[in-house]
Amino acid sequence: MKVTAMIMAGGRGERFWPKSRKSLPKQFLSLTDDGVTMIQDTVSRILPLVDMEDIYIVTNRDYKELAMEQLPELPEENILCEPVGRNTAPCVGLAAMHIGNKYDDALMIVLPSDHLIKYNSMFLNVLRDACAVAEKGENLTTIGITPNYPETGYGYIKFDPDQSEGRAYGVERFVEKPDLKTAKKYLADESYLWNSGMFVWKVSTILADIEKYIPNTYAGLVKIKEAIGTEEQDAVLEAEFQKMESESIDYGIMEKADHIYVIPGTFGWDDVGSWLAVGRIRSTNEFGNTVQGNVITVETKNSIIEGTDKLIAAVGLKDIIVVDTDDALLICDKGHAGDIKKVLENLRICNRNEYI
Amino acid sequence: MKVTAMIMAGGRGERFWPKSRKSLPKQFLSLTDDGVTMIQDTVSRILPLVDMEDIYIVTNRDYKELAMEQLPELPEENILCEPVGRNTAPCVGLAAMHIGNKYDDALMIVLPSDHLIKYNSMFLNVLRDACAVAEKGENLTTIGITPNYPETGYGYIKFDPDQSEGRAYGVERFVEKPDLKTAKKYLADESYLWNSGMFVWKVSTILADIEKYIPNTYAGLVKIKEAIGTEEQDAVLEAEFQKMESESIDYGIMEKADHIYVIPGTFGWDDVGSWLAVGRIRSTNEFGNTVQGNVITVETKNSIIEGTDKLIAAVGLKDIIVVDTDDALLICDKGHAGDIKKVLENLRICNRNEYI
Numbered sequence: 225m226k227v228t229a230m231i232m233a234g235g236r237g238e239r240f241w242p243k244s245r246k247s248l249p250k251q252f253l254s255l256t257d258d259g260v261t262m263i264q265d266t267v268s269r270i271l272p273l274v275d276m277e278d279i280y281i282v283t284n285r286d287y288k289e290l291a292m293e294q295l296p297e298l299p300e301e302n303i304l305c306e307p308v309g310r311n312t313a314p315c316v317g318l319a320a321m322h323i324g325n326k327y328d329d330a331l332m333i334v335l336p337s338d339h340l341i342k343y344n345s346m347f348l349n350v351l352r353d354a355c356a357v358a359e360k361g362e363n364l365t366t367i368g369i370t371p372n373y374p375e376t377g378y379g380y381i382k383f384d385p386d387q388s389e390g391r392a393y394g395v396e397r398f399v400e401k402p403d404l405k406t407a408k409k410y411l412a413d414e415s416y417l418w419n420s421g422m423f424v425w426k427v428s429t430i431l432a433d434i435e436k437y438i439p440n441t442y443a444g445l446v447k448i449k450e451a452i453g454t455e456e457q458d459a460v461l462e463a464e465f466q467k468m469e470s471e472s473i474d475y476g477i478m479e480k481a482d483h484i485y486v487i488p489g490t491f492g493w494d495d496v497g498s499w500l501a502v503g504r505i506r507s508t509n510e511f512g513n514t515v516q517g518n519v520i521t522v523e524t525k526n527s528i529i530e531g532t533d534k535l536i537a538a539v540g541l542k543d544i545i546v547v548d549t550d551d552a553l554l555i556c557d558k559g560h561a562g563d564i565k566k567v568l569e570n571l572r573i574c575n576r577n578e579y580i
Numbered sequence: 581m582k583v584t585a586m587i588m589a590g591g592r593g594e595r596f597w598p599k600s601r602k603s604l605p606k607q608f609l610s611l612t613d614d615g616v617t618m619i620q621d622t623v624s625r626i627l628p629l630v631d632m633e634d635i636y637i638v639t640n641r642d643y644k645e646l647a648m649e650q651l652p653e654l655p656e657e658n659i660l661c662e663p664v665g666r667n668t669a670p671c672v673g674l675a676a677m678h679i680g681n682k683y684d685d686a687l688m689i690v691l692p693s694d695h696l697i698k699y700n701s702m703f704l705n706v707l708r709d710a711c712a713v714a715e716k717g718e719n720l721t722t723i724g725i726t727p728n729y730p731e732t733g734y735g736y737i738k739f740d741p742d743q744s745e746g747r748a749y750g751v752e753r754f755v756e757k758p759d760l761k762t763a764k765k766y767l768a769d770e771s772y773l774w775n776s777g778m779f780v781w782k783v784s785t786i787l788a789d790i791e792k793y794i795p796n797t798y799a800g801l802v803k804i805k806e807a808i809g810t811e812e813q814d815a816v817l818e819a820e821f822q823k824m825e826s827e828s829i830d831y832g833i834m835e836k837a838d839h840i841y842v843i844p845g846t847f848g849w850d851d852v853g854s855w856l857a858v859g860r861i862r863s864t865n866e867f868g869n870t871v872q873g874n875v876i877t878v879e880t881k882n883s884i885i886e887g888t889d890k891l892i893a894a895v896g897l898k899d900i901i902v903v904d905t906d907d908a909l910l911i912c913d914k915g916h917a918g919d920i921k922k923v924l925e926n927l928r929i930c931n932r933n934e935y936i
Contacts, residue, residue: 241893242891242893520923520926520927522916522919522922522923522926523916523919523922531909534907534908534909535598535907535908535909535932535935536908536909536911537597537598537908537909537910537911537912537920537923538911538912539910539911539912539913539916539917539919539920539922539923540912540913540915540916540919541900541911541912541913542913544897544900544911546911548909551890551891552890552891552892552893553887553890553891553892553893553904553909554893554895555892555893555894555895555897555900555902555911556893556894556895556896556897557895557896557897557898559896560878560879560895560896561895563878563879563895563896564893564895566878566879566895567876567878567893567895570876570878571876576891579891
């Protein structure tokens, strides 16, 4: 069966402020040393498995030009723009309708656009296994990441090691972000995986489940499909999307449907969820510092310093994140990385949109 | 007797990098909120006591123009430029010779150019008392600051409360920077003062003591005086200054001479020795932060943040100094303020003089 992919690229990436901005979110940035952006990596990574013309990007209108610039070989009509954000279920449904309009049925790989994967060939093998499971029946397949530390910032997937389908295992349940004690228990248990937000299914399977579990959304998606290629395409998309309820694929479908399978993967995955991730994914020096730019450090350790041409002198720092851009400078204690959103709230309240 | 003053303004002010630079040291900056520079404050503060034409600045050639710009009412010939730095004894001697060339004898107030004084009229009263003591005999008078906390970064002066001369007291000895335990003892004892580096004496008295204790320097100073106003003035100054030994007034004269008196003063004095002083002298907000510029703070306390137009977001910081300038940014833990000089050493070693 034809293998297609859809990449979700509508996120704002606020947690990488001030490098990421509303006008240039994380997926369109390079956070590694090589200058390749995250969405470019996401696309090129799957090219051994999926033809370029079968890769769809779902994003919002503000980012269409960025996507076209960064992915010049992608057909323009494969960049689907949501009129408004309605979480992942309508987003996946929109891509499924476009793919379903092109092929009678097809396998559909669903990927976030802003994750990092170190070992591409291992990742591709996991995708191949997932495709095999998804093709075999009406299975919804997700990729789970084998934990190697007790992360409290991810959701987990509990699987049943005794219920296998190819290389996949039956999902018992999805569990919320745990506290540290629970996360340690999950790590030791070895039947819990991190929920990566990557899925593989047939177009026909996911659409049938959307019809079953979120029928109103399905009805709108059908109208959107019928308008594809017509003069009303944009107007129908706008009208129907506005009406849909916000719903995630996880809550709306995965936690309710049967035949949910997970494939455990270990391929150097990182969701790059905050500046802290930069300390994991970039090379650090002997003092544990991750440094980029024109930087002098004195008695400084375990810090992340990212600048431009301006000289940055870091003296006596420990566990501090410094991000300097042309118009904004962030200095943040590593333990407060989550509070960066408070800076953005403050900026929004004060209507200082030039910095957002 | 005529009252004159000499202000020492040759310092590099490295501890205020990156705001202070070799080309714009601390005494030519405003570290308070009012935009008046420290040397301007130093001059205007004594004008009730000293005529402008009797105020001399001793600095080095690099700063002559800055001094003229910032002190346009000061006669150009009152800005004396040391060809090389030879510490404070030759510096004071040079000014004494110029004042002695103008007046038969005069009182001479010696002041650093980069200290802060909150209560000017109290300070002037102390100077008046010092002038009275200095005029009365062959007395070397220094101003001591009554300690209000056990500072370990200053030298102290032990005086004898039973040996008074006007409002001054006989100095028993000068003591080095103490450890905390000793500083606490000094504070409790009440016969120890901080050594402020401010002096009052007659020109004839200090020159007699330079002749007695540093005769080679005195011989050079005499030649420099003889050349004042002649074509050889600059050449003689250059040649004789080069030959002089580096010697401070404290070690070279004050610790050896007799008739040393100290006047205790409390007039809101701060030597503004490092960025930490900014937290003392500027207003702090309810979180203990001292903030200047375009700054957002989130969960940040006891920090000093000084920027320009660029947005600075400080998140989760505690006891951190942030100083942003057009070409250099410092982020420094308060406990490591002394390590800023290591940044400058590094810059010198790497020959990056544009940042020094």
